[in-house]
Amino acid sequence: MSKVEVKKVVVAYSGGLDTSVIIPWLKENYGCEVIAFVADVGQGDEELVGIEEKAIASGASECYVADLKAEMVKDYIYPTLKTGAYYEGKYLLGTSMARPIIAKAQVEVARKVGADALAHGCTGKGNDQVRFEGAFAALAPDLHVIAPWREWDLVSREECLDYLAERNIPCAASLTKIYSRDANAWHISTEGGVLESTWNAPNEDCWVWTVDAEQAPNEAEYVTLNVEKGEVVAIDGKAVTPYEALLDLNEKGAKHGVGRIDIVENRLVGMKSRGCYETPGGTIMMEALRSVEQLVLDKASFEFREELGIKAAQLVYDGRWFTPLCESVMAASESLAQDVNGEVVIKLYKGQAVATQKRSDNSLYSEEFATFGEDEVYDQSHAGGFIRLYSLASRIRAMNAAKK
Known part of the structure; x- marks a missing residue:
């Protein structure tokens, strides 16, 4: 297959083995200038220290590092939280939500330096290739996209190290790496190793942030969250930015073993994969928001928000963030969230985050109406007419059957 002529390419660079190989491979196979782009999405200082020097040593002419942490939480995570999105009922979309902002920032660097191509280190088996290239298509359809894992003949970690x-x-990677991990401010995922067999229980090496629930403190911790328009704005009475809220709740939740899941999910490309995901702060946030919703959303609105959550999870997971449909879903959930204001107390104990107290000025819950005791606001005889009309179709159907 003949290669497209490329003069300058911006590659999404992590400093790991794959992208360290990609830089010299691009120079050799495309004869182009390579510029490294690093996205700081909260993966940790240990992955970012010296990364610019590492990129230059691999052959990059320049290396741009963008701090995207606060923007990712505010503009990508918080809007998704309002939809109530869980992928396949469990996964809080940690990797998925980071990809659109990384791709967007990569395109911005490409425009800045006058590049005519973009490159990524995603394999041909995973979801991320679709997420990156879907974003590239929406934001920069004129730029050529290079996916080395779909072109080169390197097939193993050993071959990459030899290369x-x-x-x-220089490369700090070795043959001893067992697990594949991806981290950002929202979560950390672990795949491979013992997890490749679904009959193997995860061992403690599969978990990085959170303690085992059995080893968590024997005393519960209570944290109070204030929610405004579907967003956590204060913790224990202290105003916080979205990013500050996440950092604080990550620390609190991890200490109590909150936010662990072990899931076999359906990848977009058709295969199933297994992963252990840790999302301590996100789990607490989700519990708080859904608890306030229980108070303020009527039945029909709540059901619609549930539908939005399912659709949003699919769109975000499948790399369709920059689409009209995703924009519409987010706008609908934003509208519903306007009344989602309140205060929630979350109990953190042995792997669980449970709302124990909740209140809202917009609450539709009325103790006067709901009481099992005597009340003066509800005439129970009115329910008879309601039930007769509500079940009218069933009554007519039964009457028709009796005539046959």
Whole structure:
């Protein structure tokens, strides 16, 4: 297959083995200038220290590092939270939500330096190739996209290490890596190793942020969250930004073993994969928002928000963030969230985050109406007429059957 002529390419660079190989491979196979782009989405300082020097040593002419943490939480995570999105009922979309902002920032760097191509290190088996390239298509359809894993003949970690060694390019990676991990401010995922067999229980090496619930403190911790328009705005009475809220709740939740899931999910490309995901702060946030919704959303609105959550999860997971449908779903959930204001107390204990107290000025719950005791606001005889009309279709159907 003949290669498209490329003069300058911006590659999404992590500093790991794959992207360290991609930089010299692009130079050799496309004869182009390579610029590295690093997205700081909260993966941790240990992955970012010295990363610019590492990129230059691999052959990049420049390396741009963008701090996207606060923007990711405010403009990508918080809007998704309002939809109530869980992918396949469990996954809080940690990797999925980080990809659109990374791709967007990568395109911005490409425009800034006058690049005519974009590159990523996603494999041909995963979801991320679709997420990146779907975003590229929406934001920069004129730029060529290079996916080395779909082109080169390197098939193993050993071959990648040999490739770098032959070119005297330093790399801290080794053959001893067991798990594949992806981290950002929202979550950390672990795949591979013992998890490749679904009959293997995850061991403690599969978990990074959170303690085992059995080893968590024996005393519960209570945290109070204030919610305005579907967003956590204060914790224990202290006003916080979205990013500050996440950092605080991550620490609190991880200490109590909150936010662990072990899931076999359906990838977009057709295969199933297994992963252990840790989302401590997000789990607490989701519990708080859904608890306030229980108070303020009427039955029909709540059911519609549930539908929005299912659709949003599919769109975000499938890399369709920059689409009219995703924009519409987010706008609908934003509208419903206007009355989602309140205060919630969450109990953190042995892996669980449970709302124990909740209140809202917009609450539709009325103790006067709901009481099992004597009341003066509800005439129970009115329910008879309601039930007769509500079940009218069933009554007519039965009468028709009796005539046959």
